[in-house]
Amino acid sequence: MLALCGLGAGWGIVPAAAQGKLEAQYEATLSGIPVGRGGWNIDIGDDVFSAAASGGTTGLLKSFAGGSGTGASQGRVVNGALVATGYQASTTTSKKTEEIHIVIDKGNVKEFGIVPEPPVDAERIPVTEAHRRGVWDPMTASLLRVPGTGEVLSPDSCRTGAAVFDGRMRYDLKLDFKRMENVKAEKGYHGPVVVCALYFSPIAGYIPDRPVIKYLATQRNIEIAFAPVAGTRVLVPFWVKIPTPLGPAMLEATSFITAPQPPRVAKTQ
Numbered sequence: 319m320l321a322l323c324g325l326g327a328g329w330g331i332v333p334a335a336a337q338g339k340l341e342a343q344y345e346a347t348l349s350g351i352p353v354g355r356g357g358w359n360i361d362i363g364d365d366v367f368s369a370a371a372s373g374g375t376t377g378l379l380k381s382f383a384g385g386s387g388t389g390a391s392q393g394r395v396v397n398g399a400l401v402a403t404g405y406q407a408s409t410t411t412s413k414k415t416e417e418i419h420i421v422i423d424k425g426n427v428k429e430f431g432i433v434p435e436p437p438v439d440a441e442r443i444p445v446t447e448a449h450r451r452g453v454w455d456p457m458t459a460s461l462l463r464v465p466g467t468g469e470v471l472s473p474d475s476c477r478t479g480a481a482v483f484d485g486r487m488r489y490d491l492k493l494d495f496k497r498m499e500n501v502k503a504e505k506g507y508h509g510p511v512v513v514c515a516l517y518f519s520p521i522a523g524y525i526p527d528r529p530v531i532k533y534l535a536t537q538r539n540i541e542i543a544f545a546p547v548a549g550t551r552v553l554v555p556f557w558v559k560i561p562t563p564l565g566p567a568m569l570e571a572t573s574f575i576t577a578p579q580p581p582r583v584a585k586t587q
Contacts, residue, residue: 337579338362338549342506342571344373349565352377356569360461362550363579367400368392369457385411391457393422400463400552401425405455407485418485426451430485445488445523453483459491462544462553470546471498475553476514487523491516496541501556506575511543511556537561545571549578 339361346354356373374386387409393402405420414434421429427450459482464470476495481488493514502508518534525531534540539561544553557570 337364338547338552338576339579340547340554340574340576342554342575343573344569345572346373346567346569348562348567354569358554360547360552360554362400362547362552363395365395366393367395369461371457385409389457391455393458400458400461402455402458405457405485407456420455420483420485422453422455425453427453427483430483432485436486439525441525441527443522443524443526445483445486449488449522450483453481453488456482456484460555462493464551464553470551470553471510471512471544473512475512475544481521488521489524490519490521492519493517493542499543501543501545501571503556503571503574505573507545507556507571509545511545512553513541513543516540516542516558533562534560545574546576548576 340359342358344356344358345352346356354373354375356371358369358371360369361367368390369392370388370390372386372388375384387407389405389407391402391405393400393404395401401424402422404422405418407418409416417433419431420427430450459480462475462478464472464475468474473495476493479490479492481490493516496513496515499511499513500509501511515538518537518540520531520535537560541559543556543558545556546553555569556574557568560567
């Protein structure tokens with residue numbers, strides 16, 4: 319379920335430097351039954367940013383399909399825009415641990431790798447060099463940056479799209495406005511969120527006959543709700559809902575503590 323956060327949206331330009339931070343905790347459920355927990359820390363400074371997430375299975379799911387994972391991205395804040403320079407992810411199951419890293423320069427993948435290297439599958443659509451240009455990593459792609467100086471939470475915030483490369487697969491994401499809602503975390507944020515429809519289109523690096531890929535690509539009822547990071551024009555997923563054959567899957571913030579950070583003052587003699 320932690321991977322659902324990576325189905326967020328990383329697009330848009332912030333018009334001016336802004337600083338804020340977020341400490342959030344999420345719970346994943348399937349048909350209302352808890353199946354996972356995770357945490358997300360985001361720090362946006364005046365010239366650098368970082369985002370890190372971790373999570374794992376819980377409850378009954380852990381007893382027969384235990385797993386955990388971490389993900390992180392970092393980069394620079396350039397003229398207000400979040401420009402990623404690197405992404406790392408690690409997943410561990412009972413069978414193996416896998417590490418992914420991506421080095422990015424101005425939206426283009428300069429270097430990437432998966433350890434251990436996955437076996438070649440003739441059915442997998444190959445990822446070309448062209449597929450790795452003009453892309454976001456999945457972690458930075460979960461930070462929705464709203465351009466302009468108007469309301470951060472508005473229907474226009476959802477009307478956008480992005481190209482994502484996660485080290486193995488290249489896919490497109492598209493958002494569209496659905497509605498405004500109010501939310502209340504157990505700790506921290508309570509207030510409005512903008513709810514967007516989320517559409518997933520696989521491009522390369524996937525096996526076409528995989529049922530989960532087919533299902534996500536044809537699904538038209540995925541929703542994602544974005545809440546603001548205080549002191550910035552950046553929105554972060556508060557909850558994600560995905561219908562599944564086993565019932566609704568949901569990842570929702572139980573704690574969403576965000577605060578602005580004062581601009582760093584240059585030292586003078």
